[in-house]
Amino acid sequence: MKQRHQRLLWISAGIVALAAAGFFILNAFQSNLVFFFSPTQVFQGEAPKARAFRVGGMVKAGSLKKDGAHVQFIVTDFTHEVVVSYTGLLPDLFKEGKGVVAQGELSGADGFKASEVLAKHDENYMPPEAQHALDQAAAAKAAKTTQPAQ
Amino acid sequence: MIIEIGHFALILAACVALIQGTLPLMGTWRQDGQWQALAKPTALLQFALIALAYGTLTHAALIDDFSVKYIAGQSNTLLPVPYKVASVWGGHEGSLLLWVLMLSGWTVAVAVFSQRLPLPMVARVIAVLGLISAGFLLFILITSSPFERLIPAPADGRDLNPLLQDPGLVIHPPMLYMGYVGFSVAFAFAVAALLSGRMDAAWARWSRPWTVVAWMFMTTGIALGSWWAYYELGWGGWWFWDPVENASLMPWLFGTALIHALMVTDKRGGFKAWSILLAIGAFSLCLLGTFLVRSGVLTSVHAFANDPERGIFILILLALVVGISLTLFAWRAPKATLGGEIGLVSRESMLLANSVLLVVATAAVLLGTIYPLIIDALNLGKLSVGAPYFNAVFVPLMVPVIFLMVPGGIAHWREAKLQSLARDMRLPATAAIVAGAAVWLFTDRGTALTGMGIGLAVWVVVGLLVQIADRLKKPGRIAPSFWGMHLAHLGIAVVVVGITFVKGYEEERDVRMAIGDNVTIANYDFTLREVTVVDGPNYKALQAAVQVFKNGQPIEVLRPEKRKYFSSSMPMTEAAIDYGWFRDLYVAMGDPIPGDKQQWAIRVYYKPFVSWLWGGAVLMVLGGLLSVSDRRYRNTKKTLAA
Numbered sequence: 001m002k003q004r005h006q007r008l009l010w011i012s013a014g015i016v017a018l019a020a021a022g023f024f025i026l027n028a029f030q031s032n033l034v035f036f037f038s039p040t041q042v043f044q045g046e047a048p049k050a051r052a053f054r055v056g057g058m059v060k061a062g063s064l065k066k067d068g069a070h071v072q073f074i075v076t077d078f079t080h081e082v083v084v085s086y087t088g089l090l091p092d093l094f095k096e097g098k099g100v101v102a103q104g105e106l107s108g109a110d111g112f113k114a115s116e117v118l119a120k121h122d123e124n125y126m127p128p129e130a131q132h133a134l135d136q137a138a139a140a141k142a143a144k145t146t147q148p149a150q
Numbered sequence: 151m152i153i154e155i156g157h158f159a160l161i162l163a164a165c166v167a168l169i170q171g172t173l174p175l176m177g178t179w180r181q182d183g184q185w186q187a188l189a190k191p192t193a194l195l196q197f198a199l200i201a202l203a204y205g206t207l208t209h210a211a212l213i214d215d216f217s218v219k220y221i222a223g224q225s226n227t228l229l230p231v232p233y234k235v236a237s238v239w240g241g242h243e244g245s246l247l248l249w250v251l252m253l254s255g256w257t258v259a260v261a262v263f264s265q266r267l268p269l270p271m272v273a274r275v276i277a278v279l280g281l282i283s284a285g286f287l288l289f290i291l292i293t294s295s296p297f298e299r300l301i302p303a304p305a306d307g308r309d310l311n312p313l314l315q316d317p318g319l320v321i322h323p324p325m326l327y328m329g330y331v332g333f334s335v336a337f338a339f340a341v342a343a344l345l346s347g348r349m350d351a352a353w354a355r356w357s358r359p360w361t362v363v364a365w366m367f368m369t370t371g372i373a374l375g376s377w378w379a380y381y382e383l384g385w386g387g388w389w390f391w392d393p394v395e396n397a398s399l400m401p402w403l404f405g406t407a408l409i410h411a412l413m414v415t416d417k418r419g420g421f422k423a424w425s426i427l428l429a430i431g432a433f434s435l436c437l438l439g440t441f442l443v444r445s446g447v448l449t450s451v452h453a454f455a456n457d458p459e460r461g462i463f464i465l466i467l468l469a470l471v472v473g474i475s476l477t478l479f480a481w482r483a484p485k486a487t488l489g490g491e492i493g494l495v496s497r498e499s500m501l502l503a504n505s506v507l508l509v510v511a512t513a514a515v516l517l518g519t520i521y522p523l524i525i526d527a528l529n530l531g532k533l534s535v536g537a538p539y540f541n542a543v544f545v546p547l548m549v550p551v552i553f554l555m556v557p558g559g560i561a562h563w564r565e566a567k568l569q570s571l572a573r574d575m576r577l578p579a580t581a582a583i584v585a586g587a588a589v590w591l592f593t594d595r596g597t598a599l600t601g602m603g604i605g606l607a608v609w610v611v612v613g614l615l616v617q618i619a620d621r622l623k624k625p626g627r628i629a630p631s632f633w634g635m636h637l638a639h640l641g642i643a644v645v646v647v648g649i650t651f652v653k654g655y656e657e658e659r660d661v662r663m664a665i666g667d668n669v670t671i672a673n674y675d676f677t678l679r680e681v682t683v684v685d686g687p688n689y690k691a692l693q694a695a696v697q698v699f700k701n702g703q704p705i706e707v708l709r710p711e712k713r714k715y716f717s718s719s720m721p722m723t724e725a726a727i728d729y730g731w732f733r734d735l736y737v738a739m740g741d742p743i744p745g746d747k748q749q750w751a752i753r754v755y756y757k758p759f760v761s762w763l764w765g766g767a768v769l770m771v772l773g774g775l776l777s778v779s780d781r782r783y784r785n786t787k788k789t790l791a792a
Contacts, residue, residue, distance in 0.1 A: 010494050018510070025514045025543050029521075032539030036532035054534065066743060069660045069751060088660050089385075089740040089751050092721045132532060 034103060038133030040140065043080040047106060055082050055112055056101035057133045064096050075100060075112075077137035083111030090117055099131065153218050156206030157297035160247075163199035163254075164287035166192050170257075170280030174273035178345070186273035190261040193276050196283065197254040204251045207296055208238050217303035220244060220296040226309035226717055228688035236320040237310045242460075243296035245323060249440070250286045252324075252331040253279065260335060260360070267356060274342035275335070282334055285467045293460045309688065309717030318378040326371030326398055330436040332364025333401060336408060337433035340426045341475055344482045349422045354415035357429070359778045361412060365405045366774040372398050373767035381725055386658065386736050386755045388763060391540040396519040397439035403512045404432035407505035414501055418563060420492060421502070423483045428505065430475045435512070437468045442519070493565030500558035504551050511547040515540065552606050552646065555639055556613030560620075577616055582609035595655055603650025610643040631777040638773025641766040648762030657756040662749045672756040674735060675699040679707070681750060689715040691724070694750065696737050698728065710739040710752075733758045 036054045037047040047053055055075055063074035072085045073096075084102050094100065094117060104114035170192035177185025207220070211234045216222040224237040224244065239248040257279040264272045290296075313319075339357035343349045375395065380388040389395060408428040414421040441464040492498040518535040526532060560574045586605025590596045614636045621628060657671045668677040679695040691711040698706045708726035715722065728735040733756060740751030 006494065018506075021510055021547070024546070025510075025517070028539050028542040029517060029535065032536045032542070034534045034536050036534070052536070054532075069662065089738070089753055092723055 036101075036132075038136055039075055039077045039080040039082045040133075040137050042082050042106070042112070049106055052103060052105050052115070054101055054103045054118075055084070056099070057082075057137075059094070059096050059098060059100050061097045073100075075102065077133045079137040079141060084114050084117075085111065086114040086117055088117075152206050153210050153215070153297050153299075156203040157295065159199045159206075160203040160287065160295075160297070161291060163196050163203065163250075164284060164291060166196045166199060167280050167284035167287055170196060171277050171284050172281075173277075174280075175277040175345075178270045178273055183269065186269050189273040189276035189280075192280065193254070193257045193261045196280070197251075197258045200247075200251050200254045200287075203297075204238070204247055207244060207247065208235060211235065211238050214307070215303075216305075216307050217299055217301060218296075219298045219300035222300050222304050222307045224307065224310055226307040226688065228716070229307075229310060229315075230687060232317075232320060233310055233315050236314070239323050240310045240314055241296075243290065243294045245327075246286065246290050246294060247296055248324065249327055249331060250283055250290065252327050253283050253286065253334060256331055256335050257283070260338075264356075271342055271346065271353075271356070274345050275338045278338035278341045279334060282338075282471070285470070289460075289463050289467065293463055306717075309715065312689070312713070312715045312722045313382065316378065316382055318374055318382070322371060322374040322378055325367050325374055329364050329366075329368025329371050329398075329405075330401065330439060332360065332367055333405060333429075333432045333436050335360040336364060336405075336429045337471075337475070340429035341478065344426065344475075344478045347482055349426065349482075351416050351419050354412045354422075354425060355783065358409070358412045358416055359783045361405065361409055361429075362774045362778050365402070365409055366771045366778075368398065368402050368405060369767050369770050369774070372402060373764050377764050380760070381727055383723075385738070385753070386656075386725075386757065388652070388760065391518070391537045393519045394443055396515050396540075397442045400512050400515055400519075401432050401435040401439060403508045403515075404428055404435055407508040408432050410501050411505055414498055418498065420498055423479075424502075424505070426479060426483065428509075430472070430479065431509075434468065434472045434475075435516075437464065437471060441465060441468060442523075495561065495566045495568055495571065497558055497561045497563050497566070500554045500561060504554050504558065507547055507551045511544055511551075514543045514547065518543075549602070549606065552610060552642065555610055555642070559613065559617050559635075559639070574616060574620075575613070578609050578612040581612040582606065593655075597654065600650050600654035603646055603654070607643040607646040607650070610639060610646070614639050614643075629780050629782065631780040631782075634773045634775070634777030634780070636773070637776060638770045641769030641771075641773060643766070644762050644769055645766030648759045648766060651759035652757055652763070655758045656760075659754045661752055661754070662743050663752045664747045664749045667749075669752075669754055671754060672733075673700060674756060675702075676708075676735075676737065676752075676754050678750070678752065684711065686713065688717065689713045689722075692739070692742075694737075694739050694752070696726070696752070698735060706735070708735065708737045710737045712739050712741075729761060731761065734760045 034052055034054055035048075036056065039055060039057050041047060042055055047055070057075045057077040060074040060076045060081065063072075065072045069089070070085070070087050071090060072083065075082045075084055084104070086102065086104075101118040102112065102114040103116040103118065104112055107113040170189060174186050174189035174192075177183070177188070207218075209215075210218045210221050211225050212231070214221075214225065214227050214234075216225075220241060220243050221237070224240045225234055229237065237244075239245045257276055260275055260279065261272070264275070336357055339353060339360065343353040372395075375398065376388045379390065380386065408425065411421045411425040411428050415425045441461065492502075518539050522532075522534050556578055557571060557575060561571055582605040585608040586601040589604040590598055590601030593600070618636060621632065659669055659671055661667075661669045663669065663678040665678055665680060668675055670676070675698070677697045677699070679697050681692060681694045684691045684693045691713040693709050693711045696708045696710065697704055698708060706728045708728060710726040711724035713722040713724055723738050723740070725736055725738040727737075736755035736757055738753040740753060743749040743751060
């Protein structure tokens with residue numbers, strides 16, 4: 001009988017440990033989800049204030065300003081714009097007029113402070129998030145222009 | 151014309167694969183020896199046909215036959231010959247062809263090295279492999295044939311993605327594929343055991359060397375991929391928790407658990423059902439990895455296609471494999487006996503705890519990898535799971551795994567005496583605590599985490615020295631597998647040291663430099679000497695010469711490049727690295743910064759012990775090699791009779 005009790009104890013300890021691991025995993029998971037927002041959504045205030053998120057769209061032509069390792073550029077979905085600042089080397093394929101995704105936080109009046117500008121692997125490749133943002137903005141525009149006619 | 155022969159051979163191979171997958175299996179039901187005997191010749195024929203198909207594609211690449219659409223998309227007349235050969239697996243279609251070529255290669259190996267196995271078992275294993283092969287061949291023929299023509303042929307090809315034009319990348323995909331595909335053999339053995347209803351120790355013994363070999367290839371593939379990311383991507387990282395990396399890590403974790411579970415099944419007759427589940431899981435994760443990498447649901451250098459049809463095909467294949475094998479498992483596994491009592495403190499219990507931890511870690515990685523895809527597929531928004539999640543979850547799960555490696559190795563089978571176990575662990579524990587505390591308290595940037603990392607590594611190393619000393623005291627020949635195990639475990643400790651030092655002590659500076667400027671990190675001075683234009687075979691590069699000094703003594707000139715390939719407008723960063731046993735110096739060149747005085751963005755890293763990451767992987771692979779060289783695997787007939 002004693003051995004059975006001992007085994008029961010160990011098994012329940014194992015289950016408690018697994019449950020703790022599960023809780024801890026889901027907790028870490030929850031706090032590390034990074035959501036994506038288009039410039040329009042950022043403009044409408046949907047993006048979180050004190051949490052990292054991603055913003056994507058096109059790099060507005062002529063908006064790139066470099067000051068040493070510090071860079072600033074505008075991400076647009078052709079409806080709204082977000083000013084992004086970043087310190088560090090830009091990825092090889094970063095170009096004005098091309099798609100981009102940046103990860104970081106909103107920082108007061110400075111706009112979006114990026115901790116990471118995502119690299120793409122092919123010149124013709126468009127980040128799906130950025131494409132999504134453009135499509136959404138275009139759809140919203142189309143909806144607006146057709147509304148008065150109805 | 152030649153390419154059509156290849157296409158035709160592949161169609162024939164698919165037919166042969168169907169025969170190989172069905173008739174021998176039916177033979178085992180009907181207990182018809184002749185039908186079972188079909189397994190080996192069909193496997194050989196299938197391999198020959200796929201090799202022919204693969205050969206024609208390689209031939210087309212070598213002679214620059216751009217009327218083949220696939221070659222036109224991957225190769226270029228200026229591409230050096232080794233890369234032309236590699237360009238065959240540079241894209242989606244060709245890489246799948248390599249997949250089936252390797253699968254049929256593994257099948258032939260099973261057919262050749264299984265002379266001592268009973269015929270029904272061989273027939274079942276080869277038939278299961280044939281069915282998998284048939285699935286993939288149909289996939290290639292229906293959705294992604296590399297043999298399509300492009301008429302009129304373009305004058306030149308689009309060239310191989312410049313990121314892939316690298317010696318490391320020539321061997322990385324084949325190694326990883328050998329691993330992915332190799333787990334299909336472990337899977338086939340597990341399914342064959344389920345089909346036969348004989349889940350005894352013999353099954354595990356046959357399956358062990360195959361699993362270890364697959365695991366070795368996978369380890370090599372992952373290490374090469376990580377090394378490539380380190381020197382080629384130009385930002386000095388070696389693991390990004392990119393979904394593609396995760397796709398290879400998950401089967402590796404399962405494979406590691408499987409190797410250990412199979413050992414228990416082989417030696418003690420325990421963990422039978424667990425071994426089978428792990429084998430099914432490992433192969434399913436390989437298929438999932440193939441799906442993630444090849445379907446285009448992920449966007450990375452590995453995702454070639456954005457054709458949803460292909461993804462769905464692999465998903466159906468995955469569902470079939472998981473569904474059928476788990477159904478079979480539910481039907482047959484209750485027959486598997488537990489294999490005797492296991493003490494709560496015993497080698498078995500610790501191996502079990504570790505394999506459960508590895509499975510939990512895999513589940514955590516899986517969650518972070520596919521959750522964004524599922525949310526996206528359901529149109530619930532776009533999100534990603536950051537690297538901090540993986541670090542926060544993976545590290546705490548691996549710490550107990552590495553901790554248990556020592557008592558698990560020392561403890562007796564069945565039931566260990568706590569007292570003697572504690573006595574044996576006194577030495578490793580003392581060494582680990584002293585080393586960890588010393589690193590934490592007395593090094594410059596030491597933290598509790600770096601202390602723990604070093605403590606763990608010392609714990610493992612001293613622990614295995616204790617085990618070796620113990621074994622040497624006993625009489626009898628020491629099997630190579632004993633050394634293999636400890637070498638592989640030493641590899642783990644070496645990797646832990648590498649991770650700890652790189653994470654804890656690396657230094658990085660992003661600077662802009664004009665000619666003559668210098669920057670200092672970690673006692674090393676870097677001076678930009680000159681920037682010149684260099685011509686490569688199919689690119690033009692800006693090359694910087696950076697002189698490195700240590701304590702005023704010049705030690706090396708590093709030459710990072712910024713390349714521009716003719717075939718694309720895509721620039722490439724080619725980092726320059728001074729490799730060392732205890733540190734790497736890493737210089738990457740960024741864009742020129744216009745101004746009164748020409749400047750360049752330069753990134754400089756000091757990476758302590760980074761080479762230990764890959765050195766550890768080499769030790770693991772060598773350990774695996776030693777253990778499969780063990781004679782006991784070749785004497786299966788004798789042990790069977792016993």
